[in-house]
Amino acid sequence: MKTLFVAPTRNGVGLTSTALGLARALERQGLKVAFLKPIAQTHERATDDSVHFARTLAHADAPEPIPLADAEEQLSQGGEEDLMENVIALARQAAAGGTGAADVLVAEGLALNERNVYAGALNASLARNLEADVVLVSSLAGVEPAALADELEIAAQAYRRSDGSGLAGYVLNFAPLNLDFGGLLAELRARSRVLAGGELPLLGVVAQSPALSAPRTLDVARHLKAVVLNEGEATLRRVTSTVVTARTVPRMAHLFGPGALVVTPGDREDVVMAAALAHLSGVPLAGLLFTSGSSPEESIERLSRAALTSTLPVLRTETNSYETASRLSRMDPRVPHDDLERMERILDFVADRLDTVPLGTRLRSPDAQGERRLPPSAFRYELIQKARAANKRIVLPEGDEPRTVRAAVRCLEKGIARPVLLAKPDRVRQVAEGQGLTLPDGLELLDPDAIRSHYVEPMVELRKSKGLTAPQAEAQLEDSVVLGTMMLALGEVDGLVSGAVHTTANTVRPALQLIKTAPGVRLVSSIFFMLLPEQVLVYGDAAINPNPNAEELADIAIQSADSAKAFGITPRIAMLSYSTGESGAGKDVEKVRVATGLVRERRPDLPVDGPLQYDAASVLSVGRQKAPNSPVAGRATVFIFPDLNTGNTTYKAVQRSAGVVAIGPMLQGLRKPVNDLSRGALVDDIVYTIALTAIQATQGSTA
Numbered sequence: 001m002k003t004l005f006v007a008p009t010r011n012g013v014g015l016t017s018t019a020l021g022l023a024r025a026l027e028r029q030g031l032k033v034a035f036l037k038p039i040a041q042t043h044e045r046a047t048d049d050s051v052h053f054a055r056t057l058a059h060a061d062a063p064e065p066i067p068l069a070d071a072e073e074q075l076s077q078g079g080e081e082d083l084m085e086n087v088i089a090l091a092r093q094a095a096a097g098g099t100g101a102a103d104v105l106v107a108e109g110l111a112l113n114e115r116n117v118y119a120g121a122l123n124a125s126l127a128r129n130l131e132a133d134v135v136l137v138s139s140l141a142g143v144e145p146a147a148l149a150d151e152l153e154i155a156a157q158a159y160r161r162s163d164g165s166g167l168a169g170y171v172l173n174f175a176p177l178n179l180d181f182g183g184l185l186a187e188l189r190a191r192s193r194v195l196a197g198g199e200l201p202l203l204g205v206v207a208q209s210p211a212l213s214a215p216r217t218l219d220v221a222r223h224l225k226a227v228v229l230n231e232g233e234a235t236l237r238r239v240t241s242t243v244v245t246a247r248t249v250p251r252m253a254h255l256f257g258p259g260a261l262v263v264t265p266g267d268r269e270d271v272v273m274a275a276a277l278a279h280l281s282g283v284p285l286a287g288l289l290f291t292s293g294s295s296p297e298e299s300i301e302r303l304s305r306a307a308l309t310s311t312l313p314v315l316r317t318e319t320n321s322y323e324t325a326s327r328l329s330r331m332d333p334r335v336p337h338d339d340l341e342r343m344e345r346i347l348d349f350v351a352d353r354l355d356t357v358p359l360g361t362r363l364r365s366p367d368a369q370g371e372r373r374l375p376p377s378a379f380r381y382e383l384i385q386k387a388r389a390a391n392k393r394i395v396l397p398e399g400d401e402p403r404t405v406r407a408a409v410r411c412l413e414k415g416i417a418r419p420v421l422l423a424k425p426d427r428v429r430q431v432a433e434g435q436g437l438t439l440p441d442g443l444e445l446l447d448p449d450a451i452r453s454h455y456v457e458p459m460v461e462l463r464k465s466k467g468l469t470a471p472q473a474e475a476q477l478e479d480s481v482v483l484g485t486m487m488l489a490l491g492e493v494d495g496l497v498s499g500a501v502h503t504t505a506n507t508v509r510p511a512l513q514l515i516k517t518a519p520g521v522r523l524v525s526s527i528f529f530m531l532l533p534e535q536v537l538v539y540g541d542a543a544i545n546p547n548p549n550a551e552e553l554a555d556i557a558i559q560s561a562d563s564a565k566a567f568g569i570t571p572r573i574a575m576l577s578y579s580t581g582e583s584g585a586g587k588d589v590e591k592v593r594v595a596t597g598l599v600r601e602r603r604p605d606l607p608v609d610g611p612l613q614y615d616a617a618s619v620l621s622v623g624r625q626k627a628p629n630s631p632v633a634g635r636a637t638v639f640i641f642p643d644l645n646t647g648n649t650t651y652k653a654v655q656r657s658a659g660v661v662a663i664g665p666m667l668q669g670l671r672k673p674v675n676d677l678s679r680g681a682l683v684d685d686i687v688y689t690i691a692l693t694a695i696q697a698t699q700g701s702t703a
Contacts (some may be wrong), residue, residue: 001095001102004168004359005121005132007109009155013139014173014206016050017343019108021350022135022171022203023058028381034102035060036094038087038126040068041111050108051107052337057344059533061097063090075118084129091130107132110679126160133168134159136204141174145184149191156194167194169358171201178205201358202349214238214329217287217313217341220261220564223331224324226289226315234313238342239286244325245271261286263321263328266294273300276307283435291321295526320474351381376531376661382568387416387691390698392494395487396479399423399445401500405431405638407686412443416687417694420444420493422480430465452477455486459484462489462514469493485510488672495693499677500686504543508667511674518671523548525556526665526676527563528651529692532658537618538564538571538638542647543665543676550591554598557640559668561606564638566699567692573599574636575610575616576646580626592642607631614639614650663688666696673697 006019023033035054047064054062066086075383085342095102107130109123111114127134136155138148152170160166170635189196217234220226228234240259243252249270256262256278262285264271275288288308292314295301301308308314317324335343361485394411398404399421405428421428425445431437438446452474459473476482481502487493498507508524518525527540540560541548548556553575561571577592579585589611596610609632616626616633623634641647655662663685673696675689 001105003091003105003107003130003132004135004457005107005109005123005127005130005159006135006137007127007155007159008112009136009138009151011112011114012109012141013137015108015111015137017345017346017350018055018135018171018173019050019106019138019208020053021347022354022356023054023060023106024347024351024355025356026106026359027058028351031103032101033058033060034094034097034105036060036091036105036107037062038090038107039071039110040065040123043068046337049334049337053335053340053343053347056340060494061094063093066090068496071122075122080103080125084125087126088129096570101542105130105132117206117300120158127159127166128161132550133166135168136170138170138172139174140172140176140179140184140205141208142445145187146191149188151189152200154550156200157302164199167200169201171206172202173206175205175207179207181205185188201357202359204354206350206353207366209349210240212342212349213333214240214259214342215393216336216342217261217315218337219336220287220289220328220331221313221315222336224289224315224317224319224327226317228313229290229295230309230312230314231288232311232313234287237284237286237313242325244321249274252584256283256285258284259286261289261328263289263291263305263324265292265321265337266290266296266316269296269300269377271323272296272304274592275312276304279307279310279312284434284436285312287315289324290314290316291319291324293318302532345427348616351463358415369430369604371511376533376536379529379531383688383691383695384414384416386698387694388414390694391415391418392694392697393418393420393492394495394693394697395420395422395484395493396495396690397422397484397498398500399480400427400431402431402435403681403683403686404500404681406435406437407690409437409440410687411690412440414533417690418444419443419690420446420487422446422448422450422484430666453481453485455490458490459486459514479506481506482510482514485674488498489514494697495673495675497693499675499676500681501678503679504665504676506579507674507676508544511670515672515674516545517669521555521559521669523555524667524669525559526667527560527664528664529666530566530651530654531661531663532654533660535637536569537636539647539651539666540638540650541644542638542641544644544667546644548643550594550598553591553595553640553642554602556607556668557595557599557638558603560638560640561603561608563666563668567695569637571606571638571639572632572636573606573608573610573638574612574632575599575608575640576614576617576643577611577642578613579611580613580616580633581611588642595640609633610640612636660686663692666692679695 023035036517037048037050040048051062091479095105110119112119194200205631217237239261243255243262245264262275289533325669329526394417396404400423411417411419428445456473461470481498484496488496525541526543527538528542530537530539538560541556557573561573563570575592575596577589579589593613599608609630615622617636620634627633654660671691
């Protein structure tokens, strides 16, 4: 196992986000990564920030760090060696984890500040005792290139081992958006031997991102100790700007945009009513904050009640507007422990901008079976990369649905796909404006009324065996899902994603009628990609077939295994039942037993076993006990449920109870890719489903 020690060159460089972002970037390369914060950053009794986010977001079994007070006491009494022994014990605990040995251990050093003058030397000692290679973290904020080069050179000398090794690379954070990267790199190399010689490679430059620094309205309320008059969406809305009302409304109304926190005395009736109108017009303000302990007059409050008691957060503080604004400017930049959504976005942002290639193949350590491990972050990363490479045109029939609009914008901006929104363009623009979105150039908006007539004749031709007439076709094409399916059938788009507001039947029925199954395929089935903390599993069928017979169950298993392999998951198929092996009898168990035999007969290349109980399939110790000779037990990656009742119930129980992301259902067996969404789908769910669909479109058929 290799250890990487992430160390700052000075104060305020973004140490925690870089350390956890590096861990995520390495996981995307298929490595099993452990995390360690050897010594707590502060004297606070609460869990260290880094450890908290490593556990909640990276699902790492990170041990509690040594309390800072204990470390300082040991150092003050000359007990550094004892301290380092404790650190090494923690490192071994972290590397072993609860799920087997790690390939890489990422250890985060102490951030530097005015109080812990010892931290620089202590970090160097920690890196040396952990036998770690060091990743230096610096910042481009408020520093000239010459000073930065000297800073990196000095830090490199402090961490370089006597044999010249010990340096893994460096990361530069908070880069200005207009950075002359080439000029900066040339100047740094001109002034630093360690940079010029390639001994300290650049691993990434992370730009400033105001959006990622935006606190929630709830965080503002906590910081100001404000009275919450109306909570609304205080846990969801973020403050991207502060509007302190010193001028008349006409001169500042343009500032009342998405994410604006309006700070005003309660007796500014014009401001209160303007904010209420903005909210009722669909502008997602961050909130309304009354200063000086004031509130609006009763008559104004009554007129504005619809806004002041809705989703708009309304706060009150005792300080005046000037002092309140001053206090807001001094908010703690740290991400609160309960703001997981913000930290998740920060880690993805950092990981996207890190290049782990310079770290070399020395970090890789395949498991005993030689199979590549695919954790959720690696699965999501590769999903997006493959979708980008596919560059497919995907139609979204629910084109004016707010989540769908946001997902389409994100997909286009990230190059995941070329989405086509089927909806009235004016309606799409209205929905986007209400969410504070700017529709990017190149986003296709197709008015169904303007194109519907083009598909009547082709649809009649496709359904002529069923006696479909032109008037009937025109009536069916009023349904945007049918219209989008016709676009796919004619090859005008590469895939279709629907279901945010339509039922599964509404999405699947037109596909079966117009797209039909792939050659040689007898049924359409579905899978979910279950993003468990340690790995991605495949569940099938949990959405389409109510009670498949043995033949159909075997087909589902083979389809699901092939899909798993196509998406980088080594298939090991568990045919699930309420009993394992020969322990049970009955027609339900016998169906699974027969289906298992059919899979072995048709695809001898696929590891499969059944009937297996879920715990025997998923837990190694149970599998060894209940099915000791099984090639699958305890290590299954593809779980085939005996019926829809079992599959759908299980996937939702795992998803909701364990907080697991479930991507899907992804349909299998169609001639062209059509995928359904849950009506409770989040924007990210839609984005990943679009990516899945784009990748399926490269595979010829979805069988």
